[in-house]
Amino acid sequence: DQQVKQNSPSLSVQEGRISILNCDYTNSMFDYFLWYKKYPAEGPTFLISISSIKDKNEDGRFTVFLNKSAKHLSLHIVPSQPGDSAVYFCAASTNAGNNRKLIWGLGTSLAVNP
C-alpha cells in the first residue's frame, strides 16, 4: 500500500518555465514532508522540507506547498534550469517520539530542455 504517491513518473519542461511536481499522501498522521533530488549514480540530495503547521516554504527557486485537507503537496521550481534535470522524490514522516522513518514516493523524473 503506497502511502506516498507521485503519480507522474516523468515531466518535461522548457528552460525558464515553471516545473510543478506533485505528491499525494494517504496517512493523515504525517506531519513532516521533504523533497529530494537524485542524479544518476549519486545519493538523494535534500532540497526542501515543510512541517504540517505551515502551508508554504520557500528556498530560492524552490517552493513547497502543502494542502492538508487534500493530503497533497507540490514542489515548484522557478525558473527551471537544465541542471534541475533529475529524479525528484517526495517523502513524509510522523515525527512522534523517536520515529524518524521516512515514507518515500517512487519519484518523478524531470527533464528541463534548453
Place this chain on the structure above:
Amino acid sequence: DAGVIQSPRHEVTEMGQEVTLRCKPISGHDYLFWYRQTMMRGLELLIYFNNNVPIDDSGMPEDRFSAKMPNASFSTLKIQPSEPRDSAVYFCASSLGGPQYFGPGTRLLVL
C-alpha cells in the same frame, strides 16, 4: 565538511558469498539509516539507528541481512549468504532528526 562516506562504491560477488557494506555518518549526527533502492520497489528503508541503538529493523528482508553500529562513526550492513535478488544500490544516510543526508551508495551485483 565530509558528507556520508560509503565503501565500497561497487561490489560484484558470487551467490553464497558474504558481503559487507560500510558507512561513516556525518560527524555529530545521531541517526543512521540503511536503504536499498531497486527499480521495482524504489527506496526501501532497511533499518535505522539512534545513538548506535537499532530503532526499527522491520525493513530488513530476512535473517541473511544484519546491521551493526559499534560506535557513532561507523556502521556495517552484512548479507550472508548473498543471493542474486540482493542486487541493488544500498544507501546509507544520517541525520540529526531532521532531513536525512545520503551517501553516494554501494552498487551491489550478486552473480
